[in-house]
Amino acid sequence: xxxxxxxxxxxxxxxxxxxxxxxxxxxxxxxxxxxxxxxxxxxxxxxxxxxxxxxxxxxxxxxxxxxxxxxxxxxxxxxxxxxxxxxxxxxxxxxxxxxxxxxxxxxxxxxxxxxxxxxxxxxxxxxxxxxxxxxxxxxxxxxxxxxxxxxxxxxxxxxxxxxxxxxxxxxxxxxxxxxxxxxxxxxxxxxxxxxxxxxxxxxxxxxxxxxxxxxxxxxxxxxxxxxxxxxxxxxxxxxxxxxxxxxxxxxxxxxxxxxxxxxxxxxxxxxxxxxxxxxxxxxxxxxxxxxxxxxxxxxxxxxxxxxxxxxxxxxxxxxxxxxxxxxxxxxxxxxxxxxxxxxxxxxxxxxxxxxxxxxxxxxxxxxxxxxxxxxxxxxxxxxxxxxxxxxxxxxxxxxxxxxxxxxxxxxxxxxxxxxxxxxxxxxxxxxxxxxxxxxxxxxxxxxxxxxxxxxxxxxxxxxxxxxxxxxxxxxxxxxxxxxxxxxxxxxxxxxxxxxxxxxxxxxxxxxxxxxxxxxxx
Ligand SMILES: *Cc1c(COP(=O)(O)O)cnc(C)c1O
Numbered sequence: 001x002x003x004x005x006x007x008x009x010x011x012x013x014x015x016x017x018x019x020x021x022x023x024x025x026x027x028x029x030x031x032x033x034x035x036x037x038x039x040x041x042x043x044x045x046x047x048x049x050x051x052x053x054x055x056x057x058x059x060x061x062x063x064x065x066x067x068x069x070x071x072x073x074x075x076x077x078x079x080x081x082x083x084x085x086x087x088x089x090x091x092x093x094x095x096x097x098x099x100x101x102x103x104x105x106x107x108x109x110x111x112x113x114x115x116x117x118x119x120x121x122x123x124x125x126x127x128x129x130x131x132x133x134x135x136x137x138x139x140x141x142x143x144x145x146x147x148x149x150x151x152x153x154x155x156x157x158x159x160x161x162x163x164x165x166x167x168x169x170x171x172x173x174x175x176x177x178x179x180x181x182x183x184x185x186x187x188x189x190x191x192x193x194x195x196x197x198x199x200x201x202x203x204x205x206x207x208x209x210x211x212x213x214x215x216x217x218x219x220x221x222x223x224x225x226x227x228x229x230x231x232x233x234x235x236x237x238x239x240x241x242x243x244x245x246x247x248x249x250x251x252x253x254x255x256x257x258x259x260x261x262x263x264x265x266x267x268x269x270x271x272x273x274x275x276x277x278x279x280x281x282x283x284x285x286x287x288x289x290x291x292x293x294x295x296x297x298x299x300x301x302x303x304x305x306x307x308x309x310x311x312x313x314x315x316x317x318x319x320x321x322x323x324x325x326x327x328x329x330x331x332x333x334x335x336x337x338x339x340x341x342x343x344x345x346x347x348x349x350x351x352x353x354x355x356x357x358x359x360x361x362x363x364x365x366x367x368x369x370x371x372x373x374x375x376x377x378x379x380x381x382x383x384x385x386x387x388x389x390x391x392x393x394x395x396x397x398x399x400x401x402x403x404x405x406x407x408x409x410x411x412x413x414x415x416x417x418x419x420x421x422x423x424x425x426x427x428x429x430x431x432x433x434x435x436x437x438x439x440x441x442x443x444x445x446x447x448x449x450x451x452x453x454x455x456x457x458x459x460x461x462x463x464x465x466x467x468x469x470x471x472x473x474x475x476x477x478x479x480x481x482x483x484x485x486x487x488x489x490x491x492x493x494x495x496x497x498x499x500x501x502x503x504x505x506x507x508x509x510x511x512x513x514x515x516x517x518x519x520x521x
Pocket of ligand 1: 110168169170171172174215217268270271272297298299300326338
């Protein structure tokens with residue numbers, strides 16, 4: 001209907017409000033479309049310019065200085081500026097003081113450089129702004145998310161009937177897994193619906209088991225689910241940072257003898273610090289023997305499934321009741337992008353609810369996609385488009401090459417560390433994480449415990465100094481309370497020569513620190 005026809009058929013009763021000048025900041029009108037093209041081009045240029053001129057992964061100020069500098073910025077002025085001016089401010093004040101995840105020396109966290117096809121997908125999915133909470137807000141997007149989830153289920157060799165949903169990442173996926181595990185246990189053991197009746201009196205005895213190297217979100221999930229952190233029982237790990245199976249068996253027996261109710265076992269495929277992978281088949285055996293829900297947190301290591309060479313590391317994962325996988329780690333997707341996969345999709349009924357405005361019950365018989373019932377969220381981004389575009393652009397072999405390369409690089413840098421007397425390798429790499437320490441010279445007269453305190457102090461200071469340096473960005477962690485340094489290799493552009501330089505910097509800095517700052521004699 002054109003405006004004129006409307007004017008004829010509808011007798012005006014009130015004065016029509018005039019659209020505001022800011023209406024040009026919206027797509028759909030020629031002026032808006034031109035403004036969109038201009039704004040996106042400027043944003044893109046600012047980003048490329050910032051990468052082209054940057055030196056090193058980060059050379060910015062500390063938090064206090066940053067607060068002071070950013071304090072000067074207007075956040076919500078009464079009158080607006082042109083997008084051009086605002087984006088210039090962002091480029092100068094924010095981009096230039098950001099971590100450059102694309103820099104080969106940015107090897108700290110599980111924080112990847114995003115693949116370019118996914119960045120193009122981001123433009124499309126935020127511009128088209130489909131909302132995954134109902135089919136009528138995201139028609140093709142809903143069906144495509146179902147397709148991508150099916151392909152992910154196939155990657156982990158799940159049987160037909162498996163299901164899943166995109167999540168913001170491992171945190172949300174892990175909460176979803178323990179929520180379903182808890183509710184399934186209460187339904188099958190006590191014939192109780194937690195969804196309607198809440199926790200049963202036996203809830204105080206519910207227990208989740210995982211290794212002491214598992215991610216903290218297992219405890220966070222237990223807290224959110226009303227079970228408390230204390231419901232998570234951690235099992236020691238072996239020298240390779242994998243769950244110790246005899247300790248697991250002993251723990252299960254002790255819990256049962258004490259009248260506790262273990263209901264879920266969480267295995268990790270790629271611990272955040274070490275990349276270690278629990279023996280998943282052995283965990284699946286224990287879960288089957290005791291009818292426990294096996295959840296595999298494959299936020300990091302799930303990417304092995306795309307590589308023929310690395311896939312055997314995940315043997316047994318297909319027997320897990322549920323899996324968390326993060327695409328914003330070793331799948332090179334921009335944040336946030338993860339998935340939760342459920343071996344028996346039927347169990348989603350534990351979560352289902354119907355809202356008249358989104359997914360009325362009558363829709364179910366007609367096969368309308370109903371993603372809101374699989375998610376903890378309502379309004380949700382079309383993040384499935386990012387892996388879809390990336391998978392199609394790089395192909396499985398292209399993506400697998402990247403994952404294999406960074407794992408090979410980890411082995412190579414571990415060998416360098418082993419051959420450098422001033423460094424100590426803390427754990428053999430399983431994926432692409434390398435944990436090590438600078439090893440100070442042992443001065444005579446130190447006791448063992450003051451020696452450890454010294455190692456801790458040197459490595460802690462070292463990493464803080466390196467953060468201020470612009471050459472390399474490492475992470476820190478602790479092993480048995482003693483600081484260690486960590487590289488997490490994700491960037492397929494990082495070379496062994498970049499990492500040799502980084503190690504050299506660590507050794508040089510360590511030596512200077514030792515004699516000048518920490519050990520003034
Ligand atoms: C990163 C990570 C998480 C947390 O996931 P987010 O995507 O940060 O929410 C959970 N578990 C493991 C093993 C991880 O590496």
